[in-house]
Amino acid sequence: MTRTVRDLRELFDDMSADAPADRPRRIDELDRRIRHDSRRRSTTLALAGVAALTAVTVLIPTVLLPRAPEKPQETMATPELPPRFTAKDGAEYRRLVTTTLKTKTKGEKKKSVTIPVSGKPLDVAGLCDAATGLTERPMVLVNGKPNHRGFSDCTGKADLISLNVPKGAKEATVTFDTTAWGCGRKKGEPCPSIPIMKPADWALAIYEWTPPARPVEPERFKALPREREGMKVAGDASGVWPRQKSFKLTVTSRGGKLGINHVCTGELAERLLIRYRISGDRPTYTSRCYPLDGSTDPALGRWVLTEVKVPKGKKITIRGTMMMQGGHPNRPVRWSAAVYVLP
Amino acid sequence: MRDRADFVAFVEARSPRLLRTAYLLCHDWAQAEDLLQTALVRAWRSWGRVGEHPDAYVSRILVNAYLSWRRRFWRRELPTDAPPETAAPGDLIGLTDERTVLWAALRRLPPRQRAVLVLRFFEDLSEVSVARALNCSVGTVKSQTSKALAKLRIDPELVPPAAASTVRASTVKASTVKASTVNRELP
Numbered sequence: 001m002t003r004t005v006r007d008l009r010e011l012f013d014d015m016s017a018d019a020p021a022d023r024p025r026r027i028d029e030l031d032r033r034i035r036h037d038s039r040r041r042s043t044t045l046a047l048a049g050v051a052a053l054t055a056v057t058v059l060i061p062t063v064l065l066p067r068a069p070e071k072p073q074e075t076m077a078t079p080e081l082p083p084r085f086t087a088k089d090g091a092e093y094r095r096l097v098t099t100t101l102k103t104k105t106k107g108e109k110k111k112s113v114t115i116p117v118s119g120k121p122l123d124v125a126g127l128c129d130a131a132t133g134l135t136e137r138p139m140v141l142v143n144g145k146p147n148h149r150g151f152s153d154c155t156g157k158a159d160l161i162s163l164n165v166p167k168g169a170k171e172a173t174v175t176f177d178t179t180a181w182g183c184g185r186k187k188g189e190p191c192p193s194i195p196i197m198k199p200a201d202w203a204l205a206i207y208e209w210t211p212p213a214r215p216v217e218p219e220r221f222k223a224l225p226r227e228r229e230g231m232k233v234a235g236d237a238s239g240v241w242p243r244q245k246s247f248k249l250t251v252t253s254r255g256g257k258l259g260i261n262h263v264c265t266g267e268l269a270e271r272l273l274i275r276y277r278i279s280g281d282r283p284t285y286t287s288r289c290y291p292l293d294g295s296t297d298p299a300l301g302r303w304v305l306t307e308v309k310v311p312k313g314k315k316i317t318i319r320g321t322m323m324m325q326g327g328h329p330n331r332p333v334r335w336s337a338a339v340y341v342l343p
Numbered sequence: 344m345r346d347r348a349d350f351v352a353f354v355e356a357r358s359p360r361l362l363r364t365a366y367l368l369c370h371d372w373a374q375a376e377d378l379l380q381t382a383l384v385r386a387w388r389s390w391g392r393v394g395e396h397p398d399a400y401v402s403r404i405l406v407n408a409y410l411s412w413r414r415r416f417w418r419r420e421l422p423t424d425a426p427p428e429t430a431a432p433g434d435l436i437g438l439t440d441e442r443t444v445l446w447a448a449l450r451r452l453p454p455r456q457r458a459v460l461v462l463r464f465f466e467d468l469s470e471v472s473v474a475r476a477l478n479c480s481v482g483t484v485k486s487q488t489s490k491a492l493a494k495l496r497i498d499p500e501l502v503p504p505a506a507a508s509t510v511r512a513s514t515v516k517a518s519t520v521k522a523s524t525v526n527r528e529l530p
Contacts, residue, residue, distance in 0.1 A: 005464065005492070011445055012465040016363035020372055026358060026380070027351055033384045 020297070080127050080158060081205035089267040089331055090212035093123070097206050101138055101176050103199040104129070112175040113206065120208045121328060122163040124174065128154035128200040136199050138176035142166070148325055154200050162271060162326020163206065176204055211328040218266030218334035221292055225299040231259045231340035237320065238336035241272055242329050245322045247337065255342020256312035259305030262320075263298045264289035266333035271325045274337060278308060279317040286323075289335060298336070305340060350390050353397055354383060361405060367461045368409045370450055382408045402466060403476040406458045448495050456491035459484060 083095045101111045115122075124140060124147075137154065140147040140163070148164045165172045178199070218240065226233050237247035251258070264272055269291035276285045285306065292298060310316050318339055327333070358379065365375035365382075382405040386397070393400050449457060455477070462473045463484075470488075474481045 007442070007445060008460065008492075008495070009464050011442055011449075012367055012461065014442075015446060016366050016465070019359060019362055019366065020376075027354060030354065030380060030383055030387075033380055034387050 081125050081203055087209075087267050089216040091267065091328075091331060092210045093207045094209070095205050095207050096122075099176070099204050101178065101202040101204060103136060103138075103178050104201045107199075109179045110175060110177045111204075112173055114171055114173045115206050116171050117165050117169045118208060120210060121326060122165055123160050123207045123209060123326065124163045125158050125160045125205045125207060126151045126176075127158040127203045129202075136178045138178045138202060138204075141175040141177060142172050143169075144173075144175070160207075164326070174206060176202065211330040213330070215330045215332050216267075218264075218269070218332055219292075219296060220334065221263070221265055221296040221298060221336070223298075224261060224263065224336055224338040228259060228261065228340055229305050230342070231257070231305065232343050233338050234341040235318075236336065236338035238334070241322045241324060241327070241333045241335060243332070244335075247320045249318045249320075249339050250315055251318065251339050251341055252313060252315050253310055253341035254313055256310060257342045258308045258310050258316065258318070259340035260285070260287075260308065260318070260337070261305050261340065262287070262289055262335060262337035263292050264333050264335045265292050266331065268324070268327050268331050269333050271327055272333045272335060273323040273325065274335070275321045275323060277319040277321070278310070279315075280310075289333065350387060353401075357398065357401070358383075361401065364402065364461060364466060365405060365409070367465055368406070368454075368458060378405065378409055399468070399472060399476065402462065402468070406462065406476055407478075410454055410458065445495065452491055452494060456487050456494070459487045460491050463488060 081095065081098055085093050087093065096115045097113045099111050099113050100108075102108045126138070128137075137151045140150055140161070142163060142165055147161075149161045151159045151161060163174065223238075224233070224236060234251035234253070235249035237249060239245075239247070258278070260276060262274055264270075266272075269289050272289040273286055274289060276287075278285070285308070287306065320337055322335065324333070361382070362375055362379050365378040366372055369375055369378055382401060385404050385408065386393070386401045390397075449460070452460070458477065459473060462468045462476060463470070468476065470481050470484045473484045477484070
């Protein structure tokens with residue numbers, strides 16, 4: 001057995017060991033799904049009959065009649081980026097435009113689209129072809145200026161990020177550009193060679209969304225674990241953005257080290273940034289909130305504490321400020337932050 | 344002939360293990376639960392015809408449901424266990440832990456290759472059983488396994504031990520580096 005295979009077996013065992021507690025109601029949920037499945041299948045059969053009749057009476061004559069020439073499509077439709085969808089919290093998404101950036105197969109480096117701006121929030125979705133490893137991700141520019149956020153790594157899943165359009169604009173030109181990746185954002189800045197980056201093909205779409213009519217409370221979750229990586233909680237805070245946007249904790253670390261951790265729930269959890277200011281002349285530390293997906297117990301996550309060295313035995317004040325990128329008051333985010341110290 | 348009581352007993356006994364398999368396939372617990380339930384609903388449709396060993400049958404449904412999801416599904420948000428800014432391509436901090444790297448590399452394998460590895464090395468199925476589950480030949484299972492393992496070994500992120508120790512030493516100051524990097528990014 002090679003080391004990789006042994007490692008692989010251990011990795012599989014360890015990574016899947018943290019399964020959420022078994023659902024006692026799984027059988028009930030299955031019952032519901034089975035009933036729904038039976039109903040759907042019966043309906044599908046009935047509809048198939050109706051569709052067959054329709055094909056005979058309507059579609060076949062249509063095919064036989066001369067057709068008007070079709071308008072050329074400006075952009076390629078991508079089934080993975082649907083024209084409309086509803087988020088879990090009820091926000092309605094409507095696709096404004098789709099395009100592709102085929103860097104891998106066609107060598108395309110840059111593509112621009114112009115969209116109408118109605119004043120509703122905008123998101124941009126990017127989906128790269130799967131299994132391409134570390135890939136060149138297109139930088140997103142709005143009217144020539146970098147968007148406040150770029151795409152995450154290429155994993156074969158669609159990534160949805162907010163699009164920052166200037167206030168009052170009636171239309172905007174959005175550019176997807178892979179040429180400048182990793183070369184900084186200033187003109188003429190040297191571009192380091194990144195040999196491990198591979199080109200990828202991207203399907204892209206811009207969505208306009210309508211938030212739910214009323215605020216949808218994000219899921220509640222358990223407190224952060226009291227102990228992590230040998231450190232103990234010295235202070236914690238929690239709240240719901242936008243109602244609570246900051247917190248202040250004062251702690252003392254006898255061991256001269258702090259650990260910071262935070263988690264969030266809500267559809268836009270990943271868009272909440274927390275900026276930490278730690279007393280003294282330290283630089284601020286900002287991090288995106290870790291979304292709790294499919295679990296209500298942060299202890300199940302494999303979060304790594306962000307460690308900060310501090311003077312031993314001295315009182316330290318930590319101020320946290322929430323910053324939302326592309327959020328809405330009716331799509332709140334529940335957050336919880338904790339500071340750990342070496343006992 | 345199998346009945347509902349059989350099915351309930353099977354779900355109760357085998358769900359935890361199948362959920363783990365589903366998680367290893369899709370790397371997300373919520374999706375894993377959904378995938379498991381989808382597979383069980385499909386299994387129920389033909390439960391009466393399942394033979395003495397429903398395990399292999401349900402595993403097969405699970406893997407095929409996963410593969411068809413991968414072909415069709417739109418998944419909105421990208422669940423990550425690290426903030427996106429740490430994954431900057433030029434920044435190997437955070438990628439140095441070999442297990443993390445291996446996990447990330449697994450995630451990038453084509454779905455079918457990942458499925459082969461999970462069935463072979465987690466479910467401990469023989470090559471013949473994997474071939475049956477994936478409806479392909481034993482030769483294909485062998486080649487997919489060796490391709491997948493080769494990819495994991497030669498993955499550019501898999502830092503060789505000598506280089507790893509150098510990078511690992513630098514991660515001690517990861518928080519400082521990350522903080523300054525992020526601050527430059529923010530408005």
